[in-house]
Amino acid sequence: MIDFVYLVPLLPLLGFTTLVLFGHRLGESAAGWLATAAIGGSFLSAVLTFFGLRSLEGEERVVTKTLFEWVPVGDFSVDVAFLVDPLSVAMILFVTGIGTLIHLYSIGYMHGDENYSKFFLYLNLFTFSMLMLVLGNNLLLTFLGWEGVGACSYFLISFWFTDEANASAGKKAFVTNRVGDWGFMVATFLAFATVGSIDYLTLNGTASQMSTPVVTGIVLLLFVGAMGKSAQFPLYLWLPDAMAGPTPVSALIHAATMVTSGVYLLTRVNGLLYEVTERAGWATNLIAWVGVGTALFAATIAVAQNDIKKVLAYSTVSQLGYMILAVGVGAYVAAIFHMVMHAFFKALLFLGSGSVIHGMDNDQDMRRYGGLQKLMPITAGTFIIGWLAIAGVPPFAGFWSKDEILLGAWDSGGLNGKALWLVGLITALLTAFYMSRQVFMTFFGRYRYNDPDASEVDEAWSAYLADAEATSVSASAAAAETAQAHTDAIAAHAEASEAFSTAKIDAATVSGDDEESAKKAIEAADRALTSSAEAEVETKESSEAASAAATTASVALGDAQAAESARSGPALGEPDDAGEAASFLPEAVAARAEHHPHESPWHMTAPLVVLAGLSIVGGILNLPFTKGLHFLEQWLEPALAHEHVVNASAATKWILAFVAIAAGAVGILVAAQTYLQHRRDPALVERPILADAWGYDRVVSAFMGGPGTKLFDAIAWFDATIIDGMVNGVATTVRDGGSVVRRLQSGFVRSYALGISLGSVALLVWFFVRTAA
């Protein structure tokens, strides 16, 4: 039944080719179901392979299935062959199993996308590449899969490539991974040059005969490759940005499968790692410290992120750090155990976050969530299980595997081991804290979606102030205008009264007929005087009213400014205070109030339920209590020749377990006090430097955009001038030489005959000289 292993990568490949050729004609759901069926079939084949392998006895469980000879070069040969052993079978089981669930989920999640079939085509190609990576029996075949998953990751991160940010996130992932791939390639070259073979069985088998620098070099270079794929410091940069892709991609590629390939690769060459531990312990110790350092580093960043997927992304980096730590201390079983458990609960958390995002109208900001457990019961329930699993609460999956890793670190000896354990423990505490923060912000507390944002409130306040100021200005302008009118009226009255007096004096000096007209003039002047007096009174009243209005407006402006400066930032869990400015809030706020979060369709919740179940019971795979319960360890034994044997006493194990539980509990309690009971200001932990990822990303971008560009320009110049120059030089020499030599062919038969004659004579002379000598 082991032959079913051929079907495992074949089915996704068939799904891929079918979708390439007929994807558009299949239509939306058919394409999705076809892809899901391909991976589902692959999972069934993997299960059959598992049973086939299980029917063999212990040490026979390492089988190489050769498909064909791929690169035959002299004594050296590379086959397309699958190494079927407990390790690779464990990997293909969880890759295809989780892959199936995520494909199923994507049918619902990608509903309505215009490139629906293209998405599934990429997912199938990704799964195929991942399976080649896992099953390959040599470094070159693994590299094929390694690059395949890298390319698919690039396609899928920038799946919605019309958005500039997504496109550049894809490029970032691709370029950062190339740095790691360089390590992988050089490791392959080194193995080929020194050992003459690149298949894993030979490498692991001959590790003890290799010289120390060689074996250390191969391991460290492969570790550089693992740093890239498994997002370890300093190459972790791409993973948080990779969240730009659709959420199922984040779950499948950037949480559950592809990012574990670095850990898998290092476990695959455990024979080499064992030799390095024995002879150059600093190298494996370096691996352990990079792992645990990344775990702590990423966990500190995760506590200050507000994007629901960013938290999970940094959490993934942190958990991968744990796995690398396990590899570094030689606890390979714990690494694989945690890898599988992590795949369960992190896929669950990512798919849950996708379900939340789907229900929340594609809003990813956790500050706008809250109280969703009433509105999305299935998502909330499963997400909470995922949270308990990752936070290390027994008996959920994550507790058992994380505990194994911490135990392995403690047991790796000396103060160094204790220090590794301590950093790991602090990370566990932080993990519990940031995951609790996420759960409390998302599913508990008040529903905050239609609360205005701080920026929106600021905007409303400034609109309100501007309005008050405009009122005040126009009122005082009106006041000034009426005051002017009043002044004019007083002047007019004075003029009229002057005219009246003049008219009277004129009347006194005239007589006769003129008397009559003078009388009329006096009457007219009198009327003008009366009306101007009335106008004066009128304008006085309106001027007084306008100035009163101006005073009121300026008082109102003062009040508004006072209120604006008096308003505080949002109290814990309370919306930002819009107060009197509320009527100026942007329409977007009102529009959000119209939105009603809803539970996702069954395709999306069913995988959540399955993964939640696995996250609860997953620990059964490797329970620590008695040797008989170490199912995973017993299963992996033939593939891991040099598993570290734990020497710690049972009492130590119990104490370590309780300390780990206590650390998790502290993290959860602190988060509950901060985010549920609001007894503490979240700003205490959500430091800007943490939200900024310690500025590392920015520094790297600044370097790459500035001095780095010059460096790479220099390298590009070297490539274009020196390397290409050599290649082109050979071609030019051949061409120029040819154009000289071709003149010899004159077309004259007799000159050829002369050449032949002279040649024959020369040969004869040579023979004679030789025989004479």
Added chain:
Amino acid sequence: MGELTHNYYLVLGAVVFSIGAVGLLVRRNPLVMFMCVELMLNAVNLTFVGLAWGLNDIGGQVAVFFVMVVAAAEVVVGLAIVVAIMRRRDGATSDDLSALRG
């Protein structure tokens, strides 16, 4: 003059071969060049036969048959080419036929 040895045949063969070779180099008429080639081939045949007689080895005479067959075939092909050329051109001077110049 001493006894007739195969050396006489060899010298004769060498002389005839040289005449043929020089003729091939200096003449331009393809038919004459063919005759010169025949001279060279037959000079070789003479050498073979002379040595076969002198060394008492039948192998040389067998080789001559092969040479004669090859010579006949060569002449057939060569004359056919000459005829084909004559159909397209006025004359067939070898130096005019240099279309395959590099």
